[in-house]
Amino acid sequence: MKFSLRTKLSLSYISVVLISVLLLSVSANLLLDKHFKDYITENQARKNKEIAFQVQQQYKAGGQWDTESIGNICLNALKQGMIIKVVDAAGQVIWDARLHDNAQCEAMLAHIATNMSSRYPNWEGSYVENAFPIANESGEVGKVIIGYYGPYFFTDVDLAFINTMNRLLIGVGTFSLVLSFLFGSVMAKRLSTPISRVIATAKMIAKGYFDDRVTEPSNTKEIAELTETINNLAETLEKQELLRKRLTADVAHELRTPLATLQGQMEAMIDGIWEPDAERLKSCHEEIMRINRLVGDLEKLAKYESENLILTKTAFDLSELARQVIQNFENDFAQKGVKIEFSGEKETVVADKDKISQVLVNLLSNAQKYTQPGGTVQVAVKGSADIMKIVVKDNGQGIAPEDLPHIFERFYRADKSRNRLTGGAGIGLTITKAIIDAHQGKVEVRSQVGQGTEFIISLPKLV
Ligand code: ADP
Numbered sequence: 348m349k350f351s352l353r354t355k356l357s358l359s360y361i362s363v364v365l366i367s368v369l370l371l372s373v374s375a376n377l378l379l380d381k382h383f384k385d386y387i388t389e390n391q392a393r394k395n396k397e398i399a400f401q402v403q404q405q406y407k408a409g410g411q412w413d414t415e416s417i418g419n420i421c422l423n424a425l426k427q428g429m430i431i432k433v434v435d436a437a438g439q440v441i442w443d444a445r446l447h448d449n450a451q452c453e454a455m456l457a458h459i460a461t462n463m464s465s466r467y468p469n470w471e472g473s474y475v476e477n478a479f480p481i482a483n484e485s486g487e488v489g490k491v492i493i494g495y496y497g498p499y500f501f502t503d504v505d506l507a508f509i510n511t512m513n514r515l516l517i518g519v520g521t522f523s524l525v526l527s528f529l530f531g532s533v534m535a536k537r538l539s540t541p542i543s544r545v546i547a548t549a550k551m552i553a554k555g556y557f558d559d560r561v562t563e564p565s566n567t568k569e570i571a572e573l574t575e576t577i578n579n580l581a582e583t584l585e586k587q588e589l590l591r592k593r594l595t596a597d598v599a600h601e602l603r604t605p606l607a608t609l610q611g612q613m614e615a616m617i618d619g620i621w622e623p624d625a626e627r628l629k630s631c632h633e634e635i636m637r638i639n640r641l642v643g644d645l646e647k648l649a650k651y652e653s654e655n656l657i658l659t660k661t662a663f664d665l666s667e668l669a670r671q672v673i674q675n676f677e678n679d680f681a682q683k684g685v686k687i688e689f690s691g692e693k694e695t696v697v698a699d700k701d702k703i704s705q706v707l708v709n710l711l712s713n714a715q716k717y718t719q720p721g722g723t724v725q726v727a728v729k730g731s732a733d734i735m736k737i738v739v740k741d742n743g744q745g746i747a748p749e750d751l752p753h754i755f756e757r758f759y760r761a762d763k764s765r766n767r768l769t770g771g772a773g774i775g776l777t778i779t780k781a782i783i784d785a786h787q788g789k790v791e792v793r794s795q796v797g798q799g800t801e802f803i804i805s806l807p808k809l810v
Pocket residue numbers: 709713714717741743744745746754755759760761762766770771772773774775776777800
């Protein structure tokens with residue numbers, strides 16, 4: 348059975364308060380009982396002494412007793428639960444509450460018994476009598492015998508005090524319970540509302556509505572983090588979705604032109620408009636090659652752009668790698684009449700050698716493509732304490748400022764017509780950036796139309 352956060356929180360608040368109130372009441376009652384009993388017992392001892400003293404005052408010289416005052420003292424004591432008997436030295440009764448009004452004595456004892464059993468159902472008190480000698484200078488003149496329920500008993504006032512305390516505890520307990528229920532409900536609502544909103548958003552995301560966001564702020568740290576995470580997730584998915592749609596559209600767009608050309612040429616040949624001679628077939632072959640290249644580029648892009656681009660890192664000399672790549676390009680550069688120069692000392696870096704090699708290939712093939720015969724391409728490897736830099740600088744055609752921010756986007760070509768001839772699909776730099784990003788490095792570009800372009804790759808030495 349599943350309970351809502353709100354129910355659980357309210358219940359836990361109530362249980363905590365209930366347990367606290369119960370513990371408090373029980374311990375208060377136990378403590379109260381103990382101290383109250385001690386207090387009552389001490390009080391009784393004090394009263395006994397006081398009565399004995401008062402009675403002693405009523406002994407007059409010559410063996411006379413002021414029985415009227417003694418009677419008053421004893422009647423007053425009877426009201427407080429004590430049955431008093433005063434005898435003289437010879438044991439003769441001066442005053443006896445039972446003789447005075449036995450019915451009242453019995454009624455009072457019965458009342459105390461009821462009081463005590465109402466508080467302690469198993470109470471077993473017994474009637475006790477304590478004798479206190481009355482003495483003057485000549486010696487003992489009599490005795491006061493005080494009888495009461497022992498070891499202690501509660502009068503109506505004592506019982507009323509205990510009951511008031513209990514009522515107070517019950518009142519405070521009930522108030523705390525109501526308060527905890529209200530407080531619990533408010534807290535639970537404040538916690539559960541943003542969580543419910545997150546759940547609703549997550550459900551919308553699951554259905555494909557990636558633009559939904561949780562906007563309610565929360566001052567609970569975990570909930571704020573949860574909200575942020577779900578919003579980030581939605582944003583990432585939205586971007587992915589956009590990317591996916593754009594990629595599909597881009598691929599369709601890229602394939603359409605060569606396929607249309609191919610279709611037109613083939614149809615012309617089938618219809619007999621064109622002779623399928625070597626030149627026409629070569630043109631068709633070129634279009635097929637273009638499609639092939641595009642598919643190859645797409646494959647590479649999928650590999651390098653996949654989010655979890657796996658790097659196989661080794662320590663290698665970056666200058667050595669650059670020299671090797673340049674060597675492979677030397678023929679192409681020589682054919683085009685572009686000079687290539689290299690500068691750099693041994694610089695060890697920990698990175699994915701194959702992928703860094705791919706970066707160099709992309710930059711060099713671009714430099715070669717976009718530099719006119721007679722131009723120069725300079726490659727430099729520079730190292731500092733923790734950063735490695737690869738610089739590829741050409742004095743070719745350059746990139747227009749309006750194109751510069753877009754060149755790393757896939758399928759972006761600064762000069763569409765020219766690039767179609769050079770064969771680039773606008774993917775090389777996208778792959779370059781994906782590889783460098785995976786290495787936690789960065790790619791910068793500086794370019795001026797007609798002056799040339801400079802790509803600067805920064806790589807952390809130890810990633
Ligand atoms: P492509 O396959 O078209 O070369 P890239 O992603 O490698 O695709 O480059 C994107 C665009 O950036 C190119 O089409 C080109 O317009 C521009 N570009 C890249 N490198 C250079 C460079 N060295 N000189 C001038 N333009 C460049």
